[in-house]
Amino acid sequence: MFGRKKHTLISSPEAHQEEAQQPRLAPKSPSEAIKPMAAPPPPPRLRRRRGGPLSILSGVLTLFVALAIAAVFGFGMLEREVTADGPLQNDKVVVIPRNTGTGEIADILKREGVIEQPLLFEVYALVSRQRGQLKAGEFQFKAGTSISEAIDTLAQGKAILHSVTIPEGLTSEQIVARLYENEILSGDIMETPREGTLLPDTYKFERGTTRQQIINSMQAAQRQALTQIWQRRSSDLPIKTPQEMLILASIVEKETGRADERTRVAGVFINRLMKRMKLQSDPTIVYGLVGGKGTLGRGILRSEIEAATPYNTYVIEGLPPGPIANPGRAALEAVANPSRTKDLYFVADGSGGHAFAETYEQHQRNVARWRQIEKARAAETPDDVDRVEPESEGAVPPGTSGSLNQELRGSTNVARGTLPAGRARGFDASEGTDKDPLKNKSYDLNSPKNVPVLSDP
Numbered sequence: 001m002f003g004r005k006k007h008t009l010i011s012s013p014e015a016h017q018e019e020a021q022q023p024r025l026a027p028k029s030p031s032e033a034i035k036p037m038a039a040p041p042p043p044p045r046l047r048r049r050r051g052g053p054l055s056i057l058s059g060v061l062t063l064f065v066a067l068a069i070a071a072v073f074g075f076g077m078l079e080r081e082v083t084a085d086g087p088l089q090n091d092k093v094v095v096i097p098r099n100t101g102t103g104e105i106a107d108i109l110k111r112e113g114v115i116e117q118p119l120l121f122e123v124y125a126l127v128s129r130q131r132g133q134l135k136a137g138e139f140q141f142k143a144g145t146s147i148s149e150a151i152d153t154l155a156q157g158k159a160i161l162h163s164v165t166i167p168e169g170l171t172s173e174q175i176v177a178r179l180y181e182n183e184i185l186s187g188d189i190m191e192t193p194r195e196g197t198l199l200p201d202t203y204k205f206e207r208g209t210t211r212q213q214i215i216n217s218m219q220a221a222q223r224q225a226l227t228q229i230w231q232r233r234s235s236d237l238p239i240k241t242p243q244e245m246l247i248l249a250s251i252v253e254k255e256t257g258r259a260d261e262r263t264r265v266a267g268v269f270i271n272r273l274m275k276r277m278k279l280q281s282d283p284t285i286v287y288g289l290v291g292g293k294g295t296l297g298r299g300i301l302r303s304e305i306e307a308a309t310p311y312n313t314y315v316i317e318g319l320p321p322g323p324i325a326n327p328g329r330a331a332l333e334a335v336a337n338p339s340r341t342k343d344l345y346f347v348a349d350g351s352g353g354h355a356f357a358e359t360y361e362q363h364q365r366n367v368a369r370w371r372q373i374e375k376a377r378a379a380e381t382p383d384d385v386d387r388v389e390p391e392s393e394g395a396v397p398p399g400t401s402g403s404l405n406q407e408l409r410g411s412t413n414v415a416r417g418t419l420p421a422g423r424a425r426g427f428d429a430s431e432g433t434d435k436d437p438l439k440n441k442s443y444d445l446n447s448p449k450n451v452p453v454l455s456d457p
Contacts, residue, residue, distance in 0.1 A: 082124045085144040088114050098136040114141050121147050130155045138207035159206045168200040168328030169253045173292030179211045186210050196246050196323030199225055225329050233336035238273040245335050250323035253331040254283035267339035279313040287311050287324035
């Protein structure tokens with residue numbers, strides 16, 4: 001019969017040997033047979049790849065901290081260097097031209113001995129954000145000036161200030177000439193300003209300022225002063241415009257240089273205008289003859305007193321057509337708020353001031369007293385009186401009288417006290433003419449109806 005063939009595995013001797021070497025396990029007890037198997041160990045952790053966002057951020061922060069530490073350390077060293085005393089042994093003035101860059105400024109300071117390290121100067125100017133703020137001008141650096149102090153001086157514009165003083169009463173032409181005499185100012189003046197448009201004062205400026213800039217400043221100051229003073233004027237004045245106030249102020253300025261009598265002189269002219277009396281002011285005649293030159297240099301001729309010209313206030317009624325000088329603020333204030341008196345006359349009193357009078361008789365006595373003073377001075381110094389002789393016959397000799405026609409005063413030089421005693425140049429423009437009050441008594445200027453009619457210019 002065919003039966004199922006049994007397959008017998010024939011092991012090799014090596015297999016028997018391995019089987020014999022393996023230890024035989026003891027048979028498990030029933031309790032061990034039903035015990036569950038132990039859990040397998042956890043899988044190993046997977047390492048994340050480096051270079052992710054957190055890694056980059058960490059690197060950036062580390063670099064930033066390192067740079068910050070280096071910057072603090074470097075800035076501390078820079079601060080010590082720029083605040084250390086510089087090489088300058090004595091105070092020194094240095095001129096920085098206009099349109100000069102930071103590098104050029106550093107080179108100038110190096111050349112002048114103010115600093116030793118131009119590159120450090122440029123770096124600190126950049127770090128302190130003052131590179132584009134360094135100014136031109138004339139600067140004084142003290143001995144031992146540090147780089148930091150030098151930059152502050154230039155950035156804050158602590159330039160040396162110069163000044164030019166313009167006295168009251170100069171004409172515009174004279175002011176222009178004075179500005180050209182100043183060697184620190186530069187440039188030309190486009191044109192001579194109109195008379196009365198400049199305010200005399202002391203003006204401060206830096207080296208490099210042009211003469212035209214000073215003129216512009218004077219004109220702006222004059223416009224502002226005129227506007228302000230006109231707004232606070234007395235309401236009952238016979239002058240109706242700021243220009244009229246300016247014209248009369250220029251006459252007052254030329255008539256007296258004493259602060260204590262400006263308002264009283266202005267009051268005389270205001271009173272005369274209200275009575276329709278002619279002003280009869282010598283300086284107006286002079287201006288009509290020489291214009292902006294300001295000085296006649298001789299006595300006024302009789303023919304010039306009687307000549308009908310726009311500026312001859314011995315002939316015209318009221319104010320001349322324009323100012324005869326540039327008055328100061330005090331003269332403008334005096335005209336805007338003059339003294340409340342009844343004075344109609346004044347004449348030099350020999351002390352640099354004036355004697356005032358309300359009536360013609362009082363004025364005659366004041367004139368006589370002044371002429372005595374004049375004669376005494378002429379007797380003391382008969383040969384060396386500082387005067388200019390008349391150019392022709394008929395000229396009114398200077399130094400002979402102090403009455404201003406029938407009413408006013410002597411020469412401006414005497415009134416201002418600019419000449420020493422015994423060397424006065426006071427004179428009366430009316431003396432010797434048919435308008436001399438001591439000779440012609442046919443009319444009384446106290447009454448406008450008796451004033452002789454003169455032809456208009």
